[in-house]
Amino acid sequence: MQLHLDTTFGFDGMSLAGALAHLGVDMRPVLSALQQLDLPCRLLNVPQGPAGPGFRLTPADEALPADGLWPVSGLHAALESLPLPDEAREQAEKALRLLVEAQAQAHGVRPEGLAFAAREGVFVLLSLAAACWALALGRKALGITRVTASPLPWSSGTTQGPRGPLPLPSPAAALLLRGLPLRRTENDSDYSADPLPADGVALARVLPDAFELPEGIVRGLGVGYRPSGDDVWLRVWVLEEEETTPETPPVRRENRREETPDAQRRGGNEQIAQLETHLDHLTGEELGAALEALAALPEVLDVLWLPGLGKKSRPSGVLRLLCAPRHREVAAAALLRHTHSLGVRYCLLERTVLPRGAGRCLTGQALGPEGVMLPAKLYRLEGRDYARPEADAVREAAAALGVGVPALRMSRPDEY
Template identity: 30%
Template structure:
């Protein structure tokens, strides 16, 4: 079973909150100090942790105290380019996985800042990436995740925050441009919790966007430990980042097929109603959406205003495909508006196996849950191709493929 972690971010995410959650979850502060010292910048900061209360809840607050307070104002002293940071990390001899993750996070952050300012990532000279505390936050977080042995990493939707902040380039709206660009890269699901503060920092966004395997609801897991990392501000709700650590649900192997419990995933649902479009155009739109990565597309007959006959066109896709699917709908149909929402769906784990028939190979999709195989279906396209090539009915190819699989995998469940 894989060890997994889920970041629950009701008040956002920042680098120091990640460190606090990791230390609270058991990562030794001395271990972080020892490994971070290999970067050769220990004279620029001091790392400490303390237990604090946020709205009555206890959490760990990690501080990265710069050696001289005025350095935070004299930005040019600690501003660095990306190549210098990469050389520093590569020369430190960090654990292999922590090194890879740290380099990836800094690269993604530099790409976002470069896109915002119109320069190449290597040419970016900005303070958020180069600041000493950002280096400690990012590398320290990667060290902590590696120390815990995390194999899969998930993150909740992120709150947008609001208002403005003072940055190196003057007053900026929240979310900052770099954070928005990072969210755009991964099509991160976001929402407003009504708090008009900076809740997601560029460093925190870069950590989540780079390392998270998926954004949405928690994965199916057995929780073994929870780490609580405190933010600096007192907010209307506890300013705490919650790190859930555990193992994925156990799986069971039956007839050489691994069938686990159902899983939850976040999907985007797009819908629009149309009453003035040719059926052929809708058929073409179906193909374009499925080619672009939509999970499913379907229509339903509806009666619209003034008793006009129409169709309700619905698209189901992963959140990162929402933008391209909306583009196709506006381009290929006459719709003037698209409704969209994020939903959770339970899915059965599945795998593809190949079987032999007298006419050729056919792929078969197998799905199951709780150790039982519940669905076995030959792939339509394979059956159709063999039927055409051999001048045999599709139903006959489908029957032969289905029978071939069950000859080798007799049912062991009711």
């Protein structure tokens, strides 16, 4: 089954959770866990909304503080305390990390120093956790194997933010939109709420497998509304992808050449864009800053610096980065911006990738009897499953435990 997100009238996590509930997904595990976290929420029936009947997930009044701040560390801790399924946890944590980095860049602060207004922080947590958890429940309940989305709606004008008027899309949302497809809306000035809040764009970077038109037989439709107001909604469609006989070869995504890293979850062949340039004019500090900035971009898959000698035996090198073909222009612009190189070469390469996914694994058994459970890459090779802890998670865990990074890789010796 394919789940298609019709984002024509906006996209955010609360609407997605409401739409999946409207499709029949049992949200009681989510509501119960949020109640235990002192964030009670209700699912309300909307019998006559602009997009038809639907559901609205809304926090109770006692879950919305009037003032105060919620630091980023508190949001991470609250998300960690929720019993999300592994894939949902990985998606929610990634979306939160992208959102925090964009908000920090928009406000000119370091990510660890960012704090949300308490009310805004509640909505961010609910949006990310409820959406990712509801989608995980929907995969099991509805047999969803693939998630697609329509291009995101372009909007202009202003909306009222916690610190005053904000342009649409907001500065953080605008940063997150790099590399994502947009379509212009006909009446974008009619919105009373932001159709694309930054947390919604962060989820759009994480949840869909592809941005494309739906294809198949419609088996269900769900409608989700924002907690307040009915002029921003989300429709989600469940489609059964048609099977074809060997005599009529299918024209389907699985039989076309993949041009994005979306193929990685299934494994196989895909295209990848490789960009490179020669550099011999940057100082060591400038080169280090460029590598760090390029590696932090969500569109960039990997960055490599190959030192060598150039003309007249000058110290030189090749800066090379990888990205999906659809992100080539964004990556090239970033490479030029951060290096002031006078040109960039690029080519399309074929590569074979192993089936992979996201999960968690146990490591650092030498540090204690139970070890440390960390987010990890899961992959399959020669019929066996493997897990590799995420590097960022290893560094954070090592710092929290007061040990070096290698300590989390070492095994505990036998008793002697």
